[in-house]
Amino acid sequence: CLPRIPVAPINRLPLGDRIDRVVAGGYRGPEIPAATDLEFLRRVYLDLIGRGPMIKEIRAYLSTLEQRPGQSKVVRQEVIDDLLERDEFSRHYATVLDVMFTERGAKITVREFRAFLRQWQADRKPLDELYLELLAADGTGERWRPAVSFFLNRDAEPNLVARHVGRIFYGRDVRCAQCHDHPLVEDNEQSEYYGILSFVNRTSHLPMESGVTRRCLVRRRMVRWSLRRSSIRSAANSLRSPCCQWSWPWMLN
Numbered sequence: 001c002l003p004r005i006p007v008a009p010i011n012r013l014p015l016g017d018r019i020d021r022v023v024a025g026g027y028r029g030p031e032i033p034a035a036t037d038l039e040f041l042r043r044v045y046l047d048l049i050g051r052g053p054m055i056k057e058i059r060a061y062l063s064t065l066e067q068r069p070g071q072s073k074v075v076r077q078e079v080i081d082d083l084l085e086r087d088e089f090s091r092h093y094a095t096v097l098d099v100m101f102t103e104r105g106a107k108i109t110v111r112e113f114r115a116f117l118r119q120w121q122a123d124r125k126p127l128d129e130l131y132l133e134l135l136a137a138d139g140t141g142e143r144w145r146p147a148v149s150f151f152l153n154r155d156a157e158p159n160l161v162a163r164h165v166g167r168i169f170y171g172r173d174v175r176c177a178q179c180h181d182h183p184l185v186e187d188n189e190q191s192e193y194y195g196i197l198s199f200v201n202r203t204s205h206l207p208m209e210s211g212v213t214r215r216c217l218v219r220r221r222m223v224r225w226s227l228r229r230s231s232i233r234s235a236a237n238s239l240r241s242p243c244c245q246w247s248w249p250w251m252l253n
Contacts, residue, residue: 044079048080050088050095061079064078090118090122091118097117098117103153108145108148112145116146134150135199151200158203162193162196166192176188177192
């Protein structure tokens with residue numbers, strides 16, 4: 001028999017190489033030229049901290065390139081690492097996730113939900129843990145109250161929540177599959193939609209307590225969190241949106 005050739009597992013490759021493989025595997029358009037050093041610098045600043053580089057930052061970057069000829073790729077990685085460690089990144093990415101998950105809803109205050117997201121970043125939890133907390137939250141307790149905003153901002157309406165889980169977490173629009181299999185997309189089936197719906201269908205608002213203002217109004221019925229944790233984690237693992245996977249190495253554990 002042929003000798004077995006060891007192959008490095010994909011999760012041991014550098015994060016950038018893993019992303020390149022995913023992009024190359026699904027891209028069908030024309031060849032795109034690599035960004036110049038200045039184009040890269042502007043884009044990475046806008047993407048990671050929401051602003052362009054300042055003049056002193058541009059000069060420092062160009063000076064480093066001059067001192068280290070032929071090491072543009074290494075210098076770029078160092079810029080990325082520096083930006084990811086900045087407080088500006090934490091604030092900007094919390095804003096990005098806030099808009100993505102709540103779509104500017106106001107049932108839970110923006111400050112409260114963004115503080116919850118920044119704590120998740122500070123804890124360096126993987127992305128599936130955040131999905132887990134958003135999908136399983138019942139709003140009880142100060143710590144977990146912000147996580148329930150995903151349901152509250154959609155009034156806990158099961159079909160609306162199911163559609164948004166498909167769009168935001170899966171990265172695909174499943175509305176068409178509510179009535180029938182998609183006529184043009186082979187793997188967009190009605191069973192996919194109702195699989196998501198079955199997960200959120202037992203979610204409802206609790207009645208307001210007399211004389212007490214409550215924003216913790218969502219609770220799952222019949223199935224306790226302790227019994228559902230493993231199944232929710234399994235579902236959350238499958239919900240990793242490709243557009244989010246580039247952000248931090250610890251998201252891809």
